[in-house]
Amino acid sequence: MEKDMINASRAHCLVFPYPAQGHINPMVEFSKRLKHKGVEVTLVTTHFISKNIQKEGNSIALETISDGYDEGGRAQAENDQTYLEHFERVGSKNLIELLEKLSRSGRPVNCIVYDPFLPWALDIAKDSELVAVAFLTQSIVVDIIYYHVSKGEMKLPLLEPEVLLPGLPPLEAQDMPSFIYKWGSHPDTFDMLLGQFSNIEKADWVLCNTVYELEQEAVDWMSKIIPMRTVGPTIPSMFLDKQLENDKDYGLSIFKPNVDACLKWLNDRSKGSVVYVSVGSMVILEVEQMQELAWGLRMSNNYFLWVVRASEEAKLPKNFVEETLEKGLVVQWCRQLEVLTHEAVGCFVTHCGWNSTLEALSFGVPMVAMPQWTDQSTNAKYITDFWKMGLKAPMDEKGLVRREGVAHCIREIMEGESGEEIKKNAFKWRKLAKEALDKGGSSDKNIEKFVANLVARSS
Numbered sequence: 001m002e003k004d005m006i007n008a009s010r011a012h013c014l015v016f017p018y019p020a021q022g023h024i025n026p027m028v029e030f031s032k033r034l035k036h037k038g039v040e041v042t043l044v045t046t047h048f049i050s051k052n053i054q055k056e057g058n059s060i061a062l063e064t065i066s067d068g069y070d071e072g073g074r075a076q077a078e079n080d081q082t083y084l085e086h087f088e089r090v091g092s093k094n095l096i097e098l099l100e101k102l103s104r105s106g107r108p109v110n111c112i113v114y115d116p117f118l119p120w121a122l123d124i125a126k127d128s129e130l131v132a133v134a135f136l137t138q139s140i141v142v143d144i145i146y147y148h149v150s151k152g153e154m155k156l157p158l159l160e161p162e163v164l165l166p167g168l169p170p171l172e173a174q175d176m177p178s179f180i181y182k183w184g185s186h187p188d189t190f191d192m193l194l195g196q197f198s199n200i201e202k203a204d205w206v207l208c209n210t211v212y213e214l215e216q217e218a219v220d221w222m223s224k225i226i227p228m229r230t231v232g233p234t235i236p237s238m239f240l241d242k243q244l245e246n247d248k249d250y251g252l253s254i255f256k257p258n259v260d261a262c263l264k265w266l267n268d269r270s271k272g273s274v275v276y277v278s279v280g281s282m283v284i285l286e287v288e289q290m291q292e293l294a295w296g297l298r299m300s301n302n303y304f305l306w307v308v309r310a311s312e313e314a315k316l317p318k319n320f321v322e323e324t325l326e327k328g329l330v331v332q333w334c335r336q337l338e339v340l341t342h343e344a345v346g347c348f349v350t351h352c353g354w355n356s357t358l359e360a361l362s363f364g365v366p367m368v369a370m371p372q373w374t375d376q377s378t379n380a381k382y383i384t385d386f387w388k389m390g391l392k393a394p395m396d397e398k399g400l401v402r403r404e405g406v407a408h409c410i411r412e413i414m415e416g417e418s419g420e421e422i423k424k425n426a427f428k429w430r431k432l433a434k435e436a437l438d439k440g441g442s443s444d445k446n447i448e449k450f451v452a453n454l455v456a457r458s459s
C-alpha cells in the first residue's frame, strides 16, 4: 500500500466536470477516491462557479478557467448550444494554458478526466499526449439510449409505443428521456447529451458513475461497443466507506446548505417518520405543480423536510410555510447525504436525477418518483419496476401530479404494504452499493486498475 501510494503520487489527474451541481458532485467524489489511492488531483471549474460555490472541504486542489461567461455562467447564454460553443472557444485555450501553468510549477498533469458534455477536452488531452478519460455522469441505461440516437440507430420521432434496444428490457415511449417522449423539447440540451458520444471511442478509459450489479446487462452490452468501467456510487466516503470515515470533505456546493436547522429538526423526529422532498438543482416546477405538491405533503399528514430553492420559493401557496410549521420544514438547500442517512427519514419524494437516485439506492431510502425531464423518466421506470425501490406518482393528462397522488404514494410507502416490500429491497441495494466500493468490490477493483495503469504510464 505504502509503495503504491508513493508510485501513484507521480500521477496527476486534472478532473474537469461540466459546471453544474449534478456533474460536480460525482466528479469531486471520484477525485477524492483517486486521491485516497495516492493520485494527485486538481479539479477545474469555471470562474463563475468558483465565485459562487461553498467549499465545504479542501482535500482537492481547485483551479479555475473562464468559460467566457464569468458573470452569469450557463444562465448568461441563450441556450445550451450557444453556451457549449462559447465555452469550447474560450475554455479550450484556457485549459491548455492551465496545463502549461501546472507543468511550469512542477506539477505536470498526465491525465485528464473529462465530462463528455465537454467532448473537446478529449482532443486537448490527446493533442497534449495525456491519458484521456471520459467520466459518464448518468446511468448506462440512459447512455445506451443516447448512444443509439447519436449513431442514427434509433429513428425519431418514435413511431412505435414500445422501444426495443440491446441491453435494455422493452421500454415504453413514456419511459424514454424527455427529449424523446416529448419530441422537439429542449433540442439544444438533447444535442449536448448526444454530443457525449461524438468522440468517446478515442478515450483511453471510459468510467461511469454507476454500480455494475445495478445495471449489469446494460453495462455488459455497452462495454462491447465502448469498453467502460463502473466506479460508482460516487457517494462521499464518510457515508459508505469505513476506510475513509474520518473524511469530512463535503465537496463543492453551488447552493448554501442550511446544515444546522435541518439536523436539529430531524434530530427531534422519530425514526422513519419524515418525508424528504427535493427536485435537485435544476428542475423548475410549474406553479400549479408546486402547489399540488405542497397540498399533497400536507394531505399525507406526515412530517416533511422540503428543499425549495430560493428561485422557486414564490411558487409556494400563500402562508404555506407559516401554516405548516408543526409538520414541515422548508429550506433552500440541505446536505442531502446527511438528510438521506438520517434515521428520521423514511421516504424521499424525488425528481429522480441520477445522483439522487443512486444516493437513495445506496442508503436504502424508498422513493416516490416525480420525474420532470431529461433522464428522470427512465430512472423512475427502473426505480419502480426493476429495482423496486419506489412508487411512481401518477400524472394527469396535463402531465401534473395531483395532491391525492402525492399523498397516496407517501402513505403507501410510510404505512402500506408497498413500503414493507420496498424496505426489504432497500437492504439489498444498500449492501450492494457498499460492497462495490469496499476493497475488492466491482467499483473498487476498477478504480485500482485505472490507478495502476496511470501509474505505469506516468513512471
Ligand code: UDX
Pocket: 021, 022, 023, 025, 137, 138, 278, 279, 280, 281, 282, 283, 307, 332, 333, 334, 335, 336, 337, 352, 353, 354, 355, 356, 357, 359, 373, 374, 375, 376
Ligand atoms: C441534473 C439532472 O437534472 C439529472 O437528471 C441528471 O441525472 C444529473 O444532472 P440535478 O437535477 O441537480 O442533476 O439532480 P441530481 O442528479 O439528483 O443531483 C443533485 C445533487 O445535489 C445530488 O448529489 C444531491 O445530493 C445534491 N443536493 C440536492 C444537495 O446536496 N442538497 C439539496 O438540497 C439537494
